[in-house]
Amino acid sequence: MSDDFELLVAALSEKLPAVDAPYLHGLLAACATVPQPDSEKLLADISDQYPLPQSLADNVISSVGSLAKELSTDTFTARFELAENDEAKRWIEGYLRAVEIHERQWEAENELHPGAAPPLLMLHTIAREEFRRQLNTRVPGYEDLDEYPHLVTSLVTKIYRQFHNLVDDDEFLLDPDDDFDLYDDGPIRLLMYSEEQLAGMDEKALFALVTRLEDRLPMEVMLECAGRKDAMVPLLFQHLRTDAYWEDDADADEHWGLLHAIFILGLIRSDAAARALLEGFRRITFARDHGLADWVAGYWPALFRKTAEHTTDALRQIADDRNIDWYPRTNALDCVLADAMRQGSAELEASLDWAAALCADATEDAGFRVITTGSLLNQPRPRHRKIYTDMLSVQSTESWLENSFDGDDIERALAGDDDPEWLRFDNPWNFYAAEEINLRQQRWREEESEREQPALDWHEPIPATTYVRGQAKTGRNSPCPCGSGSKYKKCCMNKAH
Numbered sequence: 001m002s003d004d005f006e007l008l009v010a011a012l013s014e015k016l017p018a019v020d021a022p023y024l025h026g027l028l029a030a031c032a033t034v035p036q037p038d039s040e041k042l043l044a045d046i047s048d049q050y051p052l053p054q055s056l057a058d059n060v061i062s063s064v065g066s067l068a069k070e071l072s073t074d075t076f077t078a079r080f081e082l083a084e085n086d087e088a089k090r091w092i093e094g095y096l097r098a099v100e101i102h103e104r105q106w107e108a109e110n111e112l113h114p115g116a117a118p119p120l121l122m123l124h125t126i127a128r129e130e131f132r133r134q135l136n137t138r139v140p141g142y143e144d145l146d147e148y149p150h151l152v153t154s155l156v157t158k159i160y161r162q163f164h165n166l167v168d169d170d171e172f173l174l175d176p177d178d179d180f181d182l183y184d185d186g187p188i189r190l191l192m193y194s195e196e197q198l199a200g201m202d203e204k205a206l207f208a209l210v211t212r213l214e215d216r217l218p219m220e221v222m223l224e225c226a227g228r229k230d231a232m233v234p235l236l237f238q239h240l241r242t243d244a245y246w247e248d249d250a251d252a253d254e255h256w257g258l259l260h261a262i263f264i265l266g267l268i269r270s271d272a273a274a275r276a277l278l279e280g281f282r283r284i285t286f287a288r289d290h291g292l293a294d295w296v297a298g299y300w301p302a303l304f305r306k307t308a309e310h311t312t313d314a315l316r317q318i319a320d321d322r323n324i325d326w327y328p329r330t331n332a333l334d335c336v337l338a339d340a341m342r343q344g345s346a347e348l349e350a351s352l353d354w355a356a357a358l359c360a361d362a363t364e365d366a367g368f369r370v371i372t373t374g375s376l377l378n379q380p381r382p383r384h385r386k387i388y389t390d391m392l393s394v395q396s397t398e399s400w401l402e403n404s405f406d407g408d409d410i411e412r413a414l415a416g417d418d419d420p421e422w423l424r425f426d427n428p429w430n431f432y433a434a435e436e437i438n439l440r441q442q443r444w445r446e447e448e449s450e451r452e453q454p455a456l457d458w459h460e461p462i463p464a465t466t467y468v469r470g471q472a473k474t475g476r477n478s479p480c481p482c483g484s485g486s487k488y489k490k491c492c493m494n495k496a497h
Contacts, residue, residue, distance in 0.1 A: 022080040026094030032067035071160040089142040116162035119155040198224040211257035219432040226267035236261040237276035266303035274310030285328035301338035301422035308339040326368035380413040
């Protein structure tokens with residue numbers, strides 16, 4: 001659609017010098033949204049009542065059809081440059097103008113699909129400051145859209161899906177920015193995709209979903225991406241190699257896209273996927289305070305399972321490298337031990353001896369030795385008893401290492417069976433299960449609701465007046481109130497989980 005639209009704008013500009021590309025795209029998007037667009041009224045509005053040449057009129061109608069296809073597969077993107085003055089406003093004005101042109105159709109569709117009305121109201125409030133004042137809502141104005149780059153696209157997609165009966169009471173619908181007041185009390189809905197929809201998308205269209213749906217990417221999309229195998233890997237690898245996406249101020253879609261890329265790569269058995277997955281491992285574990293670290297903690301052995309033949313040697317080198325921090329080394333060591341366990345007894349025993357020797361080396365980093373001993377105690381061997389007991393004194397020399405395990409823990413481990421931790425972290429892909437997605441969204445809402453409540457002294461009677469928020473609540477995309485400069489969802493909100 002991108003190239004076709006540019007050609008249409010160029011052709012229209014020859015006839016209508018004042019043609020406005022953002023306005024036109026918004027206008028056509030609204031026409032593509034309504035089930036029965038009025039082509040005569042649309043063409044008359046574009047040409048200011050002068051007839052267009054038939055070929056140009058056909059191109060306009062064709063563009064509406066192309067936009068409708070994009071909307072039906074959720075590959076649609078509202079086209080305007082945030083850096084350009086008023087482009088976002090002009091796009092929304094074009095959309096609302098098409099709504100006005102199709103007033104009767106739109107009114108009828110809103111009656112049938114009342115769920116489409118709130119997104120349309122949000123589009124009105126973005127463009128019209130007086131609406132924001134009247135509604136006392138936190139919906140941003142068009143000048144603030146750089147903080148919510150996909151809000152307009154998501155709202156339009158929502159309206160389209162309502163109008164075209166693509167949702168029902170049992171289906172989930174994308175609700176990407178539920179930190180706005182208008183949606184706080186509404187149902188949590190997430191997108192679902194049919195096999196036919198996904199099969200009809202190329203890799204770029206699928207990747208657009210990976211980088212747009214934040215922590216609500218559904219299982220069927222993730223599995224479709226993994227099913228494309230090496231055709232999908234270059235897009236995932238490039239995303240992981242882009243430095244800007246790892247920065248604290250990266251947009252939410254880019255941030256979550258990193259996690260999705262890693263989880264998808266963990267399902268692809270190939271050398272190319274292995275190289276990309278190692279890139280993700282290094283990026284996250286070498287900066288262990290990154291916001292995504294907690295989401296993959298414990299899951300690395302499962303994520304490297306399919307690519308172990310291509311990655312175990314590299315991971316062993318990381319575990320052996322004293323110039324690297326203990327955190328990536330211990331994560332790498334667990335992956336090596338997990339692969340050895342899958343290979344059989346001989347390989348496992350040799351790898352346990354290798355890890356035990358690292359623990360026994362007094363010149364090694366204390367943190368690495370203590371954490372690795374903890375891993376060894378999950379697969380204890382009597383021949384390593386002295387190493388375990390020697391580490392009791394090492395752990396007390398560092399405050400954060402103190403009491404990691406004691407003598408009783410050692411005896412219990414030696415009396416029991418193997419119980420490696422990675423067996424309890426065998427399915428990182430449960431992240432994409434519908435019930436898990438729903439629980440996450442509910443948790444975000446509950447936390448925002450708790451932060452929103454006024455602080456009351458329990459000794460004081462509760463006043464019998466309606467509560468009015470003294471200040472705007474902290475949304476997921478808002479600056480963190482701690483003053484770090486990061487967005488809330490990448491700072492204190494993550495620390496709460």
